[in-house]
Amino acid sequence: MIELREVTRSYGDGPPALRDVDLTVTAGEAVAILGPSGSGKSTLLNLIAGLDRPSRGTVTVDGVRVDELGEAGSARYRRAKVGLVFQFFNLLDDLTVADNVTLPAQLSGMSRGAAQRRARELLGTLGVERHAGAYPGRLSGGERQRVAVARALINRPALLLADEPTGALDTASGEDVQRLLQELHREGQTILLVTHDLALAKSCATRTVELIDGRTAGDRSTAGDGRPR
Structure with missing residues (x-):
């Protein structure tokens, strides 16, 4: 599903945000990318999403060479291949919940x-169908997520x-989103999760990959509940 080969991303004269990263994720896996602030986690996510390009190396997702796409091609790729969930929701406040989803x-x-x-099917499955006609500002953080x-x-x-x-959520809402990610993975959804929360990673992921200073520092499998396997 995802294949990165010798990916480096540099900005200006500073040290690279990513350095010679190799990563393979197979269909149906749930992989958590861990690391402290500045380790390159968000840069990695942006490269896979086609929001940025590597300075060197290749990024392939579901058979698409993402690093070779132009702006229009990247937009089509994201619409067809990728779903994005952000820390601060990125919902449009002047659209209703239903319109945001559709x-x-x-x-x-x-x-x-x-x-x-x-949209009705998804909102019902996720327990927020009653808010379809509301605007995002009237919802709790957990509901917006x-x-x-x-x-x-x-x-x-x-x-x-x-x-x-779960970074912008209270504990209870964060636990709701954690359970949601677990359920999506059980249903076969391929997930790449970027987080600094080790507990979230261990509860939701079948693998954890650690980044430090832009390099892969560890790659281990879990049973999805924190137990090594």
């Missing part, structure tokens, strides 16, 4: 009716990328 589907060419049906997950899944992406998805 927007990516309509941009990808899905009919309005089909997009609305898919559930809406963000619904938006990320609307086009049935091959890959779900989550960048610190």
